[in-house]
Amino acid sequence: MYDQNHLLCRLSASGRSSKIFATRPDGPDVTYEGLFRGAEALAAALVGAGLMPGDRVAVQVKKSLEALQLYLGTIMAGGVFLPLNTAYTVSELAYFLSDATPRIIVCDPARMNEISAIAGSATLLTLAADGTGTLMQAKGAPGFLAVPRDADDLAAILYTSGTTGRSKGAMLSHANLASNSETLRDTWHFTPDDVLIHALPIFHTHGLFVATNVALLAGASVHFLPGFDADAIINAMPNATALMGVPTFYTRLLDHDGLTHETVSNMRLFISGSAPLLVDTHEKWEARTGHRILERYGMTETNMNTSNPYNGERRAGTVGFPLPGVDLRIMANGKEVPKGEIGVLEIRGPNVFQGYWRMPEKTAEELRPDGWFITGDQGFIDERGYVTIVGRAKDMVITGGFNVYPKEVEALIDAIPGVKESAVVGVPHPDFGEAVIAVIVPENKAVTKDDISTALRTDLAKFKQPKQYLFLPELPRNTMGKVQKKALRDRYAGLFTDAQ
Numbered sequence: 055m056y057d058q059n060h061l062l063c064r065l066s067a068s069g070r071s072s073k074i075f076a077t078r079p080d081g082p083d084v085t086y087e088g089l090f091r092g093a094e095a096l097a098a099a100l101v102g103a104g105l106m107p108g109d110r111v112a113v114q115v116k117k118s119l120e121a122l123q124l125y126l127g128t129i130m131a132g133g134v135f136l137p138l139n140t141a142y143t144v145s146e147l148a149y150f151l152s153d154a155t156p157r158i159i160v161c162d163p164a165r166m167n168e169i170s171a172i173a174g175s176a177t178l179l180t181l182a183a184d185g186t187g188t189l190m191q192a193k194g195a196p197g198f199l200a201v202p203r204d205a206d207d208l209a210a211i212l213y214t215s216g217t218t219g220r221s222k223g224a225m226l227s228h229a230n231l232a233s234n235s236e237t238l239r240d241t242w243h244f245t246p247d248d249v250l251i252h253a254l255p256i257f258h259t260h261g262l263f264v265a266t267n268v269a270l271l272a273g274a275s276v277h278f279l280p281g282f283d284a285d286a287i288i289n290a291m292p293n294a295t296a297l298m299g300v301p302t303f304y305t306r307l308l309d310h311d312g313l314t315h316e317t318v319s320n321m322r323l324f325i326s327g328s329a330p331l332l333v334d335t336h337e338k339w340e341a342r343t344g345h346r347i348l349e350r351y352g353m354t355e356t357n358m359n360t361s362n363p364y365n366g367e368r369r370a371g372t373v374g375f376p377l378p379g380v381d382l383r384i385m386a387n388g389k390e391v392p393k394g395e396i397g398v399l400e401i402r403g404p405n406v407f408q409g410y411w412r413m414p415e416k417t418a419e420e421l422r423p424d425g426w427f428i429t430g431d432q433g434f435i436d437e438r439g440y441v442t443i444v445g446r447a448k449d450m451v452i453t454g455g456f457n458v459y460p461k462e463v464e465a466l467i468d469a470i471p472g473v474k475e476s477a478v479v480g481v482p483h484p485d486f487g488e489a490v491i492a493v494i495v496p497e498n499k500a501v502t503k504d505d506i507s508t509a510l511r512t513d514l515a516k517f518k519q520p521k522q523y524l525f526l527p528e529l530p531r532n533t534m535g536k537v538q539k540k541a542l543r544d545r546y547a548g549l550f551t552d553a554q
């Protein structure tokens with residue numbers, strides 16, 4: 055019934071099996087058949103509530119197996135799944151709902167009253183973390199026949215984190231999701247024998263598409279945790295084979311005494327993404343566990359783009375090679391740059407999204423007519439073909455007319471004994487336009503401004519050396535562990551200008 059490239063077509067092979075899909079700390083195991091039957095019952099509920107093909111189902115609920123069934127049920131019903139970060143406030147939700155105009159909204163029962171005030175004409179249903187709510191009461195019988203959709207029809211809209219300006223809804227087709235998940239499954243050697251520790255949120259591309267779809271397409275099992283919990287992950291490892299996490303998962307697990315060679319003896323793969331993994335974390339992880347973390351790079355608009363090799367050298371500080379079928383080029387001043395030179399990464403391939411929802415101008419700015427997507431990430435390709443990301447283009451500092459790539463400065467600062475991590479940003483400066491400043495998170499040991507500035511003096515040109523060092527107990531991060539550079543720029547915006 056489906057086109058070969060349709061996500062559900064790819065999933066249907068595993069959908070009737072009695073194999074365990076999920077084990078979880080707070081509920082019974084769920085088989086593949088149970089997962090898909092539950093999803094069919096929810097698809098029937100959505101159609102019963104008036105969902106038509108192409109309608110959006112906006113979902114802001116806590117992570118649960120039923121929430122995953124709602125994702126599958128939405129696409130079975132021909133709808134477009136639109137997950138929303140559970141941290142969004144009602145005023146933030148008001149923007150997403152007015153922009154996406156969903157036919158159905160599913161929210162936590164605790165937020166029902168607030169959200170009904172901004173729901174417009176959408177039907178509002180509830181789903182709690184324990185799987186109860188009005189959505190469940192509306193369940194139809196399993197056996198729902200999935201609504202036919204083309205591979206190029208939308209399966210999901212995910213709003214980008216919107217670190218500058220308004221969030222944009224990235225439109226992802228069935229073919230976008232199916233092709234990327236299949237590539238990742240093969241690249242990372244996922245099979246039915248795998249048990250993936252799933253501790254990521256499912257409102258983001260990482261936990262929803264990378265972790266969930268790869269496990270489903272492989273016919274693997276997941277150890278389904280409601281969120282990051284170092285104890286629970288350590289306890290799960292002896293019976294698991296793989297972990298997907300953001301870098302903060304790995305730094306926090308390194309703080310846990312239970313992380314030993316023995317604990318990970320059954321694990322075959324640790325994957326990191328969504329934010330840069332510090333070289334230091336990579337090295338400490340290898341020393342503690344004997345495993346080299348496999349770092350990959352992707353984004354909401356493109357799914358995953360590059361990965362360090364499964365077999366072959368996983369190089370700390372790099373994001374590896376373009377995935378099979380994904381084209382990657384580095385551009386500066388309208389031209390592709392030679393190896394080793396920094397520019398903006400552009401991506402083309404079946405993974406690249408269909409554009410921004412109801413924002414044709416934004417789409418035209420970032421997605422070229424010939425299919426290349428301008429990522430806004432800056433990086434370079436080395437002689438061996440490994441890609442390194444140096445930061446977001448908008449985070450590059452231009453001081454006195456010179457470009458400073460924060461990552462170069464951060465890497466040197468992070469290597470100084472006594473420094474846990476750092477973030478380098480540019481703030482307005484009356485003479486230089488922008489000045490480089492460094493925000494430092496010290497380790498327990500005291501480290502001073504002088505230690506750092508002295509260490510940098512020998513390695514960095516003067517214009518790259520920070521003009522101020524600020525110390526904070528931790529860096530501001532979003533839920534995916536990304537450092538919020540804008541928050542730092544805002545906080546220190548008046549450092550040089552206020553004195554004038």
Ligand code: AMP
Binds near residue numbers: 326373429
């Ligand atoms: P999101 O759309 O929330 O997944 O964010 C995507 C952005 O996260 C990318 O454009 C990169 O700036 C960043 N990112 C993702 N993975 C990595 C990585 N391995 N190293 C550095 N930055 C990354």
